[in-house]
Amino acid sequence: MLEREPEPGSPWRADPLGLRGLSATSVEAFYRREMLRPLLAASGVHDEPGPDADEPAPPSGVGHFAGMVLDPAKVDVAALPFRLPSPAPDFLMTSLEAVESVLSERAAKLGVEIRRGVTVDAIARDEESVVVHAGDHEYAARWVVGCDGGRSVVRGLAGFEFVGTEPQFTGYTMLVTVADPEKLRPGFNLTPTGMYVQMPAEGHIGMMDFDGGAFDRSQQPTRDHLQAVLRRVSGTDVTLDEVHLVSSFTDRAMQTTTYRQGRVLLAGDAAHIHSPLGGQGLNTGLGDALNLGWKLAATVHGHAPDGLLDTYTRERHPIAAWALDWTRAQAVAMRPDPHGQAVQGLIRDLIGTGAGTTYVFEKVSGSAIRYDLGSEQPLVGRNAPDFRLGDGTRLGDLMQDGRGVVLDFSADRRLRDSATGRERRLRYAAGAAKNDLGLGAVLVRPDGIVAWAGDRDFDRKAFERAANQWFGTPES
Template sequence: MHDVVIVGAGPVGLFLACELGLAGCSVLVLEREPERHSPWKAYPLGMRGLSATSVEAFYRRGMLHPLLTASGVPSGGNPGTDEPSPPRNVGHFAGMMLDPAKVDVAALPFRLPSPAPESMLTSLEAVEAVLSERAAKLGVQIRRGVTVSAVAQTDESVVARAGEHEYAARWLVGCDGGRSTVRGLAGFDFVGTEPQFTGYTMLATIADPEKLRPGFNPTATGMYIQMAAEGHIGMLDFDGGTFDRSQQPTRDHLQAVLRRVSGTDVTLKDVHLASSFTDRAMQTTTYRQGRVLLAGDAAHIHPPFGGQGLNTGVGDALNLGWKLAATVHGDAPDELLDTYTRERHPIGAWVLDWTRAQTAVMRPDPHAQAIQAVIRDLLGTRDGTTYAFEKISGWSLRYDLGSEQPPLVGRNAPDLHLEDGTRLGDLMRDGRGVALDFSTDRRLHDSAMGWQSRIRYAAGPARNDLGFGAVLVRPDGIVAWAGDRDPDRAAFERAAGHWFGDPA
């Protein structure tokens, strides 16, 4: 029996598998598709944007360089100075592109320079290649061509059935996408809002591409997007989501939609690949039912604006991985696993509302277009662009870890840099929590040693300690506790016990 069975070998399932494997868990991943390679994962159809916090997660696990290489991206970040680097691109809101030059980097909370770029473009193929290689090195088993048809659980275990085979584990996690089989089989409630549009993405040969403008193009009847890659087109048709997604869109149908939303007589000579989606926005009411958990699109679906689905899923996996591993090993404090839903469900709900707001603004009616004009003006300001970037990048994320905590607590930790050259990101590669002690007398040393199998201790003056004397960082990079210039050892021990259980 495995410790954990994960259903779904996409980026979320693989990232979670790597987190569990890094912690020494026995992990089996079951994937419905027989092959990893697909044109839908390769460039250009598989192109995705990784937010700052997602890129940071790859950096902290030693996977940033392989990801940059696989993505064909030059090394980014700005680790050699005392100031964070400005972002290279910051995405869009409802098709309105944000200007990187207008981002006030100094206003972002607790930012420090890091080898990780503020964002990057990659592909699903590149992400999965890096994660698959990492998973194999960690002993994770991946079985492809396996379709789960039943899930049954007891107080002690859970079994996934596929054909004539049964796969037993102590825990099962559904990472099997927006049409999750695990979600339905385990009886999760899935609630939300119905669609207002049908979206299409396609790779086509266009007879007269000059009739279409590049970039995002809102029109009186919808929107079309001409991507950088030749023939890569996106469309939003505000038809109430009535197109039957069980059908493959034909060339004639796609041409009719493109002509309607573009207001041109453009002609599609051939359609090589095409699919449809909607802005249906749904979320499970909880991310856990007994020994079954959900992550990524299995737990929340929404339109694919700005790569929010991939980034939210990586955040789910990062949050769940160390908590589930601690539970498997018997190191977890009471209720630790319940904090997964408590912390991540509000993030998923926010993403759904963020995409709903964009849908409302993009509607082809006078009221929406009036609102769009107001938002465009706001996004043209430094404060407006910085606000939107802070939301999109993930730097605004803060878990509620107690109202009496310093403002750093609950946030993604900045890449604190000791004067001896040690970086927080380097200390997090083994998946343990980190205690950084900046006090002159190494005050927390003896206390931290009690958790040395779960917390890595490092001490010394920092190039920029942000005014703190010590910080405790969870394995997912979230600051769990921060002490002043004269850190309180007892307060550190309470925080460590709360998140990491009793000392060894």
């Protein structure tokens, strides 16, 4: 792995500037790879995952929409689809530093070498391989995945088309010393002239200035400029004594038209950029990596079914397209004009209801994500619930080595023979479940997505077709 940054530590990754929220599906991904406890510890959360529960816990947080904070007590848990209790919390405040440290440790255990301070400057490719040039070095590989951020060099060198919409605002996140902090209200503050956020950490402030993205972001913002913007959007005469760290961003929303060009693929911000409103960036990137990782591994090892790698763009492109629209909608609702004010009023009415808050929670938690896998069975294409067998074994316990899982709830172990011959790709587990949701068996992909589900009278041939589609034919 080639990493542009020379060192892992940075004030922009550490708390408070690197503070990020992980959605339910992202946290569950760490849980399923046995990385939840290290992540909790690195995030300063020292409580162990709770004991087994009979019912899912209500969400601990929902977040905000365009600066309008939602009440988690209004979420209708019963209306959430296919939800079972899980040791993974439905939301986690962490930092980029914590996430990177846990993933780096996992990579080291798997024998991955991370070469730091390496900047890619050219790519040469043919039908069989890719050569990456970085300074005086060349790296030859069968595949290259560009995860190098919103200003991706790999994206440009490989010729990906990057399309979308231009910004309406310039945003700033900064660590400052405020002479009179009592003039600013804590939390999210949507005002007639923009929005500002006073974080819990002293001097950590974010703000959005609807200037059409006019600020020259190649220049470092001065104290006078930041003070003028903060006064304008807060409607106060607050004074900044000192600026320690500051970065600017916009709500420019862009996405590549495909995530693959031959043997070059993209993931995360390299494939899609948008404003941080709603906190979808990190979660979308993690979802990309989880979706692509097992498919690329199967391709490299030579047991991928035909077209498996092409499903990466087909499944993940619509998710990022939604994330871009989610942030665009929030930008419209924040506009400091009569149109924005009208939308704000409508949104406040909607999120004041249980149905409205539940809708937002489904979206931001990832529980509403469903890939179109060509099945009408309502669980197929969704993130799998954490089924628990009678001996206490959970689905998450069975997924730690990155294989897919066959859960056979049938009394006659109907799928035992069908699973034979795919042991390197699929783990078979049988037994009655504490709550099987009315199902007889479930096939779960390594990324936690349900590939097939059958009722108690399921057809074994339908399972075999799904297993062949996603995991290839049995080995001889």
